[in-house]
Amino acid sequence: MKTSCFHLYTLKETPADAEIISHQLMLRAGLIRRLASGLYTWLPLGLRILRKVEAIIRREMDNAGGLELLMPAVQPAELWQESGRWEQYGPELLRLTDRHQRDYCVGPTHEEVITDIFRCEIKSYKQLPINFYQIQTKFRDEIRPRFGVMRAREFLMKDAYSFHIDQDSLQQTYDHMFDTYSRIFDQFGLKYRPVNADSGSIGGSASNEFHVLADSGEDAIAFSDQSNYASNVEMAEAICTQTREAPQQSRELVETPGQHSISEIAEFLSVAVEKTLKTLIACGEKNQLIALVLRGDHDLNTIKAEKIPGIASPFQMADADEIKKQLGCDIGSLGPVELNIPIFVDRSAAAISDFVCGANQNDKHITGVNWGRDLPEPNIVDIRNVVEGDPSPDGKGILSIVRGIEVGHIFQLGDKYSSALNATVLDENGKSVITKMGCYGIGVSRVVAAAIEQNNDESGIIWPMSLAPFHLAICPINYHKSELVKQAADDFYQQCQQKGIEVLLDDRPLRPGAMFSDMELIGIPHRVVFSERGLKQSQCEYKGRCDDQSQDLAIDDLAEFIKQKLSG
């Protein structure tokens, strides 16, 4: 490809509304353009990258025995009513009505459609297991689309659905897809981690997410330094190895005027934050309030808290006015002592003694408080986020925390959809049985953003070879003035094309600096420069995208040198 025949449109300045680096670089490099909130056009350069991601996924899915098909983006309401999700899914489901007043939605996912296809097409256990997949546009009407294609409303996804006669077969395919996903992410050339995940409302026993590691990731991942345990922090069990010591202090009511936050209290009373308790008030079912007690230095995990019986779902903290009305003090002075609502106490909070907590009177706290003595033995639950240094739940090593971007997610669905939609096959006894299902997704467009988020520098994007829109940039200096340069560049360009190298010849009449900047911004991994000065000595110049310095090469060695570079 020659730049003169391509649409290369880069921006020197960063658009003001792009917040994260991948969004900024995707706009500046001319990969995408925004059409409306959460809706993006993939320009020719961006599309080349998207297609690379697709191709890797498609190849590995095919190798793994997946069968590609393509389902409609628009789906009839009837199917969603049958599964119960027409009501459940909420406003994220974009609904529409056709001219006959029939209801449809734009698919945010395709469990209903694939299950319908299955029940029409597959009749016998002999046809199982089977794994269908597609690479297709999804639409989710996010409350707040942001970060460019990272959290867009319309996005490209690979979704696969497997069907099985029993759990063993499902487990086998699930494990196989786990391995396939690992191969796919290896080929992307990205640093990633598979982690245990919350299977959430979708149900089923097993669920793993695949995260591309990047500091800007929206998710936190906890992993052990001595085993392969890795889990989304949402899910990671917080282990408390500490045992409670016997009380030594006596309980005392102290004045803490104007001191509200844990850090203020700890400093004011000269105690460690680990010796304080914080009391959070959550909404229960039927307008009741429920207290959640944590150690002062720990954070509440709302996903865990939501699972406590009696807590309202979705999880919601109580309103400050409501708290004042029912409990008689402001939120900065709450504590579990003589608090007449249900109280749940985190494991670590239950393991401390002689602690400080609010007195349920404004500007008063209590010191030297002890479970069992000053208040009843606690009702112990796991409701906090794990922190760096916690013991690993598998008993091996301690946890570290890194940030990740969720780009893949695999689930065992069990029979949730197959039973709702009555997807059955005949077994070897001629009896009708409900099939088991698995589902396996990869956010194709999100992979592109995640790759940039992980691989960039002050000059722009740094593509791994497997995703690069072009592998090699040829930058001729004075292409339009020097016949020598033009000749050399054109010759080499043709050679590359004949060898099937994805090459971009920059034949724009630009000064070298502008040309180099553009090629670096769009992240081409390898660059060759032809100049009259060099050619007169039968030399040209090579620089890798991450090299500090360029190196001079004899023209005669160039072809072999590039061949080596591209195969490495």
Add this chain to the structure above:
RNA sequence: CGGGGUGUAGCGCAGCCUGGUAGCGCAACUGCUUUGGGAGCAGUGGGUCGGGGGUUCGAAUCCCUCCUCCCCGACCA
């Protein structure tokens, strides 16, 4: 949805307070010079100042209203 901010040329911004001919830089186009790290000079084109309504002789500017986009969403307990 709630709160905050924002909207002026493709992009980045000034002008608004204190009403009086709509500006700057980049990008684009033309010409000349330049050609190893985002060139210089000269010139050109491009705007319903987010939409609507109002106040006024006169509105980008003041008032009302609708919209867009961005940010934040109790952990201060």
